[in-house]
Amino acid sequence: MPAAGSATPARRARLALALLALAAGPCYASAWVDEAGHGLVILKASHTDGGAVFNSHGQSGNFPDAGRSRQDQLNLYGEYALTSDLTLVGNFYFSKVGYRNDSGYGDRHSSGWSDQEIGLRYRLDPDGRDGPWQGALQVLALVPGYARQRDGERPALGQGDYGAELRYSVGRGYRLGEHDGYVDLGTAVRLRGGDASDEARLDLSSGVALAPRWMLIGEFNVIQSLGNGKGPNRIYAPGDNTPIRGNNFDFSKLQASVLYTLPGGTQLQLGYQQPVAGRNTGGAGGPFVAAWWRF
Numbered sequence: 001m002p003a004a005g006s007a008t009p010a011r012r013a014r015l016a017l018a019l020l021a022l023a024a025g026p027c028y029a030s031a032w033v034d035e036a037g038h039g040l041v042i043l044k045a046s047h048t049d050g051g052a053v054f055n056s057h058g059q060s061g062n063f064p065d066a067g068r069s070r071q072d073q074l075n076l077y078g079e080y081a082l083t084s085d086l087t088l089v090g091n092f093y094f095s096k097v098g099y100r101n102d103s104g105y106g107d108r109h110s111s112g113w114s115d116q117e118i119g120l121r122y123r124l125d126p127d128g129r130d131g132p133w134q135g136a137l138q139v140l141a142l143v144p145g146y147a148r149q150r151d152g153e154r155p156a157l158g159q160g161d162y163g164a165e166l167r168y169s170v171g172r173g174y175r176l177g178e179h180d181g182y183v184d185l186g187t188a189v190r191l192r193g194g195d196a197s198d199e200a201r202l203d204l205s206s207g208v209a210l211a212p213r214w215m216l217i218g219e220f221n222v223i224q225s226l227g228n229g230k231g232p233n234r235i236y237a238p239g240d241n242t243p244i245r246g247n248n249f250d251f252s253k254l255q256a257s258v259l260y261t262l263p264g265g266t267q268l269q270l271g272y273q274q275p276v277a278g279r280n281t282g283g284a285g286g287p288f289v290a291a292w293w294r295f
Helices: 009-022
Strands: 039-050 052-054 060-062 068-081 086-100 107-113 115-123 134-144 163-176 179-192 199-211 214-225 250-261 267-279 286-294
Touching (some): 052 267, 115 163, 163 199, 214 267
Antiparallel strands (some): 039 068, 039 286, 068 086, 179 199, 214 250, 267 286
16 A cells, blocks of 8 residues: 555545455444445454442442442444445444342343344445545334343343434545554444433544554443433333443543454454443453454
């Protein structure tokens, strides 16, 4: 690849898109829209287990009575470019969530489909098609894949109602010494039905190609409650003496991973995610693995 200083803005945009073909998975809601007829499928497995918690004041600590929250999740993501400007996206989750402690709550879990997402992404570049910056507007519908549970029965699989998200993302390629990279920034508002709070979201990701088949990727994800949640939070230890109070929650996490492209084109990722701040939410981190296929 030529150095960024020797490339036109349009050329740099194409270089960044090539990098995203290498590192497609981190950018589920990216600023890039693929060419018509192209698609992507990603299968990801993640695990978290720990006693860390952020209480209602945003202070970090541990669940009482040796409490621990855990989650094992399979995530299937797919996208297909209907035209060169419009892409259909879907994000589907199957989870096992649990909580246990040494008091009367015991060890309980729930398994099943959680909150599913389906929507459209439309190309909307901030500086025109020939500029270095790419942009896209995305609309998602959120559909719960489970029935409502009674408060206190067991940990819930999701927030419990329908919702919608509006997101705008921008991104571009860059040069770091002799290595090509990309940066992608997305901001969103997620509206939720029922008792759950609406959310503002920010997602920042960047990847650098260390070698022809290797890429290092970092992400920073923020969820900020808009303060209109009602009632108790049913996801963590419902009915127990938990530090989590209410449905207004904040959550920030860091994620680091490496990506390897096999000779046949399949891409494999191994990484770790760790919450760094929050309010009214668990703080357990854990590893994840993923595989991507482009067509």
